[in-house]
Amino acid sequence: MSPVLEPNPQDGRKKLGLVLGAFLAVTVIISVIATIASP
Helix, strand or coil, rough: CCCCCCCCCHHHHHHHHHHHEEEEEEEHHHHHHHHHHHH
């Protein structure tokens, strides 16, 4: 919440969303690979 740490809250929120989106995508990809690889 500190202005020094977060000069642009909107950009920080977008960056956080991008990180969460990437993490979610990786989780989905791993689950799909696990489903395909399972006998």
